[in-house]
Structures are given as structure tokens and as C-alpha cells.
Amino acid sequence: xxxxxxNTLTGKLEEFVPQNPPYVKIYTCGVTVYDDSHVGHGRSLxxxxxxxxxxxxxxxxxxxxxxxxxxxxxxxxxxxxxxKHFMEIADRYIARYYEDTEAIGVKPADVExxxxxxxxxxxxxxxxxxxxxxxxxxxEGNVYFSVExxxxxxxxxKRSIDELKAGxxxxxxxxxxNPLDFALWKRSKAGEPAWESPWxxxxxxxxxxxxxxxxxxLGESIDIHGGGLDLIFPHHxxxxxxxxxxTGKPFARYWMHNGLVIVNGQKMSKSLGNFVTLxxxxxxxxxxxxxxxxxxxxxxxxxxxxxxxxxxxxxxxERIRQxxxxxxxLKGLQIYEDTEGGLHPLYNTIKExxxxxxxxxxEDFKTQEALAAVMELVTEMNKVRNEAFKQKxxxxxxxxxxxxxxxxxxxxxxxxxxxxxxxxxxxxxKEVVKKELEPASGVFDEELVNLLVEVxxxxxxxxxxxxADLIRxxxxxxxxxxxxxxxxxxxxxxxx
RNA sequence: GGCGGCGUAGCCAAGUGGCUAAGGCGGGGGACUGCAAAUCCCUUAUUCCCCGGUUCGAAUCCGGGCGCCGCCUCCA
Numbered sequence: 001x002x003x004x005x006x007n008t009l010t011g012k013l014e015e016f017v018p019q020n021p022p023y024v025k026i027y028t029c030g031v032t033v034y035d036d037s038h039v040g041h042g043r044s045l046x047x048x049x050x051x052x053x054x055x056x057x058x059x060x061x062x063x064x065x066x067x068x069x070x071x072x073x074x075x076x077x078x079x080x081x082x083x084k085h086f087m088e089i090a091d092r093y094i095a096r097y098y099e100d101t102e103a104i105g106v107k108p109a110d111v112e113x114x115x116x117x118x119x120x121x122x123x124x125x126x127x128x129x130x131x132x133x134x135x136x137x138x139x140e141g142n143v144y145f146s147v148e149x150x151x152x153x154x155x156x157x158k159r160s161i162d163e164l165k166a167g168x169x170x171x172x173x174x175x176x177x178n179p180l181d182f183a184l185w186k187r188s189k190a191g192e193p194a195w196e197s198p199w200x201x202x203x204x205x206x207x208x209x210x211x212x213x214x215x216x217x218l219g220e221s222i223d224i225h226g227g228g229l230d231l232i233f234p235h236h237x238x239x240x241x242x243x244x245x246x247t248g249k250p251f252a253r254y255w256m257h258n259g260l261v262i263v264n265g266q267k268m269s270k271s272l273g274n275f276v277t278l279x280x281x282x283x284x285x286x287x288x289x290x291x292x293x294x295x296x297x298x299x300x301x302x303x304x305x306x307x308x309x310x311x312x313x314x315x316x317x318e319r320i321r322q323x324x325x326x327x328x329x330l331k332g333l334q335i336y337e338d339t340e341g342g343l344h345p346l347y348n349t350i351k352e353x354x355x356x357x358x359x360x361x362x363e364d365f366k367t368q369e370a371l372a373a374v375m376e377l378v379t380e381m382n383k384v385r386n387e388a389f390k391q392k393x394x395x396x397x398x399x400x401x402x403x404x405x406x407x408x409x410x411x412x413x414x415x416x417x418x419x420x421x422x423x424x425x426x427x428x429x430k431e432v433v434k435k436e437l438e439p440a441s442g443v444f445d446e447e448l449v450n451l452l453v454e455v456x457x458x459x460x461x462x463x464x465x466x467x468a469d470l471i472r473x474x475x476x477x478x479x480x481x482x483x484x485x486x487x488x489x490x491x492x493x494x495x496x
Numbered sequence: 497g498g499c500g501g502c503g504u505a506g507c508c509a510a511g512u513g514g515c516u517a518a519g520g521c522g523g524g525g526g527a528c529u530g531c532a533a534a535u536c537c538c539u540u541a542u543u544c545c546c547c548g549g550u551u552c553g554a555a556u557c558c559g560g561g562c563g564c565c566g567c568c569u570c571c572a
Contacts, residue, residue, distance in 0.1 A: 230567070268572095302502080312507085315520085319520095366510085374519095469530095476533095481534095
């Protein structure tokens with residue numbers, strides 16, 4: 001099955017052919033570590049994590065690099081505000097980033113470079129750009145890329161230099177020759193982080209780091225470069241300008257951009273203040289619910305975030321989760337040998353679901369359509385489950401078919417979509433999740449709940465339903481939901 | 497203003513030239529239950545922002561409107 005991807009560079013859906021199969025080199029822009037990540041960052045991380053898992057599933061040998069920007073104005077500002085060293089701020093938010101992303105099932109990249117570990121590489125690139133005549137140093141100690149020297153400037157964002165000039169602003173005190181020129185190296189002000197360079201003490205501009213990371217860890221020409229839509233201009237345009245000015249080769253052959261997270265019609269961002277951090281999500285919902293929400297929307301479409309939508313997605317998630325967990329209950333039923341021969345009809349649904357699932361992903365990574373296919377399998381599983389529960393026994397043939405369905409979901413939703421890792425057998429519960437899911441009070445006694453359920457059961461047997469209902473209602477107020485099944489009462493904590 | 501994208505049921509969201517317009521949430525009806533919950537079944541768009549055009553045939557292609565969003569400044 002050929003994979004088709006929308007390439008921002010050409011504006012077209014294209015067949016994905018790696019430069020050097022089975023190897024795929026992919027780079028995405030990570031976060032600037034000056035604060036906790038929000039849902040907008042989460043979306044980008046989830047999309048590319050899932051995409052990487054999918055490529056691996058297809059048999060590609062993927063080398064995935066995602067950076068941390070650990071020196072920039074915002075980090076310095078924060079450090080000044082807290083009277084801390086900027087590295088302390090960066091380290092703190094990198095540590096928190098790992099907690100946040102682990103919870104949500106985002107695997108670490110193969111290489112996760114930091115700017116502060118690549119200063120010599122960055123200086124080398126800047127020097128080469130000067131040597132080749134694409135960049136110039138100013139007497140003030142800044143170095144700029146001369147945009148007009150690079151003839152393809154604007155090819156990614158589909159802009160011409162003339163158009164850009166019309167809207168360009170010149171900040172007072174800037175020493176650029178052309179307002180469109182961007183900084184490769186900035187002279188440090190007193191007290192700011194500074195590194196020795198041929199142009200005096202300074203620090204790198206934002207756009208060079210990604211080029212340095214790619215060159216060092218992946219090479220001069222990579223297969224896929226990803227990031228949020230908002231990075232197309234100027235960041236990615238500037239990356240292309242620097243890299244291709246140096247090598248003359250295509251920097252990245254496919255450019256993938258995820259759509260932005262929207263809140264009430266506006267982009268979620270720090271500056272607008274309409275953001276929700278990942279940690280805030282985790283205090284209210286299982287992280288998988290957010291992951292599922294992200295994958296319920298095509299990666300290039302805007303994603304309207306709302307708590308109503310989280311609630312909606314939670315129901316979908318619970319439905320999937322329940323179908324998977326019920327395998328354990330089914331196994332506990334009386335198992336009998338079936339006189340009926342032949343393949344169980346569920347196998348057919350599994351086959352169709354997987355076909356639809358992988359077809360959808362192969363067409364510009366349509367996770368939302370792939371998910372719809374799995375929902376149909378869930379419905380079929382529930383039918384089978386209902387029948388067995390009604391009879392209070394299950395045939396060996398049915399049980400095996402159900403297990404195959406669970407395995408299919410492991411293959412699709414767990415291995416590729418990165419969901420359900422703490423539900424399916426032999427997967428350790430993620431510590432962060434466990435911590436966040438505990439009720440704030442921390443008072444929770446399983447034994448006590450079991451006792452109440454037992455008392456209620458007795459009341460039901462004696463048909464004292466007002467007592468039984470009182471127990472059920474009061475437990476619900478405490479966030480514990482009771483379900484009466486043909487073989488006893490099950491209870492679970494609500495995740496919000 | 498320029499560039500890019502979008503407009504499908506109460507809501508989210510597939511479908512991009514031709515079978516009965518996926519899937520989910522919500523709503524209505526039913527089965528199950530002591531009552532619930534969960535689950536299952538049925539139902540919920542004669543129609544795809546509007547107006548023209550191409551075609552035997554369009555939500556899908558073309559032209560023109562209208563509306564929304566993003567980028568053009570740091571931003572996943």
C-alpha cells in the first residue's frame with residue numbers, strides 16, 4: 001500500500017518515497033522550554049508521534065529527531081523574573097515536558113538535541129553562510145541572513161520577497177540591511193547567556209538551530225520535516241534558506257504541518273492566554289482522552305478545543321476501553337466447546353476493520369477515518385459480548401474470536417495510535433497518570449467500597465431497593481459508578 | 497491588502513464525478529434491568545453556504561459571491 005502525504009512544499013498530495021528505503025529521516029520542531037506545554041503543543045507531539053509509529057509499522061527504519069529550544073528570549077525573561085540561571089529554567093521544563101509527554105504516550109525521539117549542546121555546530125553554519133556570501137556580520141556583533149541572496153526564498157510559504165517587503169516592519173535600532181533579513185547570531189546583552197564566537201560574545205538566533213540539528217544527526221537532506229502550521233513562516237522558510245544556500249540540495253523532501261488548536265474561534269496560544277496545559281487536562285481526564293481527541297480530527301484541520309468535546313471524547317474512549325476490558329470478564333465465564341464449525345463471523349469484521357484502518361492512514365494519514373473503522377469493530381465485539389453475558393457462558397470459538405478482536409485493537413489503537421497502554425495486559429500503568437487520577441482528597445478505600453457493594457447486593461436480594469439505590473446514588477456522588485451485570489456488581493472510578 | 501486553508505444534520509466529522517451522503521456525540525423510540533448504568537436494535541441531512549456553468553449525472557469539477565480561520569511579528 002502506497003502512502004500519500006500532503007506536502008506543504010508543493011501544495012499537493014504526493015506518494016511518499018523515502019530517499020533511501022527502508023530508512024526514513026524525520027525531524028520535527030519541538031518546544032521552547034520556558035513553561036509547561038499546552039494542548040497546542042500536545043497536538044503536534046501526538047500527531048508526529050503517531051505518524052512515526054505508523055511509519056515503523058509500515059516497516060521503515062525511522063530515525064526521528066525532535067529538538068528542545070533551551071536558549072531564547074522567553075527563557076531568559078523567565079530566568080530573570082525568578083532570579084535563576086537560564087539553564088535551571090530549561091532543565092526544569094524539560095523534566096516537566098517528559099512527565100507530560102510520557103503520560104500522553106509520546107515516545108522520546110531517537111535524538112533530542114538542545115541548542116546549548118550544539119553551539120560549535122551553529123557557529124560553523126553561520127560562518128559558512130558568511131563565507132558563501134549569504135550572511136553578513138554587523139559592527140554591533142550581530143549576524144544576519146541576507147534574504148535577497150537566496151533566490152528560492154518564499155517557496156514553502158508561497159510568498160515573494162516583494163510581497164513580504166510590503167508588510168515588513170523595521171524595529172528601531174536594528175542593524176539589518178534589509179528588514180526581511182533574519183538573525184543568525186545575536187550579540188548578548190549584559191547578563192544574558194553568551195558564547196564566544198568570531199563576531200564577539202553572543203547567542204544563536206532561533207532559525208539556525210534546527211538546521212544544525214538536522215545536519216549533525218540526520219544529514220544534509222532529510223525525508224520529512226514536520227511542525228505546526230504556524231511555523232511555516234518564517235521559521236521553516238528560513239531553515240530552507242540557510243540549509244539550501246549551503247548545500248544546494250533539497251533540505252527536506254516532504255513538509256508536513258499539523259493544524260492549530262483553536263479555542264472559541266481563536267488560536268490557542270500563550271499570548272492570547274486561552275491555553276490549557278496538558279497537566280490541567282490530566283487532572284480532569286485520562287491523558288488518552290486527549291490523545292483520542294487529537295486523532296479524531298485530521299491532522300491538517302483546525303482542532304476546536306472545548307471541555308464539551310473532551311467529555312464527548314471521553315465517552316468514545318470509555319466505549320473502546322470497555323470492549324477491550326470485557327475480554328477478562330468473558331474469560332471468567334463458563335467455557336464450552338461449540339458444535340458449530342467454521343470461522344466466527346467476528347473474524348470478518350476484524351479483517352474489514354484493519355483494511356479500512358490502514359487504507360485511511362495511507363491516504364494522508366486520516367486518523368479520524370481509521371478510528372471510525374475501529375468503532376464498527378467495537379460495536380460487533382459488544383454484540384458478541386452481550387450474547388455471552390446473556391447466556392452466562394461462552395463458547396471456546398467465540399472466546400478465541402473475541403481475543404483476536406482485542407489483539408487487532410492492540411495492533412491498531414495501542415501500537416499505532418498509542419492508546420490503551422495501561423489497559424491491555426502486561427503494560428505497566430503510567431506513573432504520572434496514576435498519580436493524576438487519584439482523587440484530590442487522596443482518601444480512597446477499595447475495601448470500603450467493596451463492603452458497600454456487598455451490603456447493597458444483600459439489600460437488592462431482599463428487595464429493599466430504597467437502601468440499594470441510596471448506596472448507589474451516594475457512591476456516585478463520590479465518583480464511583482456501579483453497574484449491575486448478570487454476574488455481580490462492578491464498580492469503577494470516574495476519571496472526572 | 498497579499499498568501500494559504502475551510503464552509504456537509506442540533507454538534508464534531510467522513511465522502512472529492514455515478515451504489516441507500518461513513519463514524520461519533522446529542523435527541524426520540526424499543527430490548528435488557530426491581531429501577532438504573534452499560535450494551536444492542538430502530539430512528540434523527542430528499543440534501544451538502546449562495547448563485548451561475550460544465551456533464552447523461554456534482555456535495556464532489558469550473559466561474560462569481562458571502563462567511564469563518566491561520567500566516568504575513570515570538571508561537572506546535
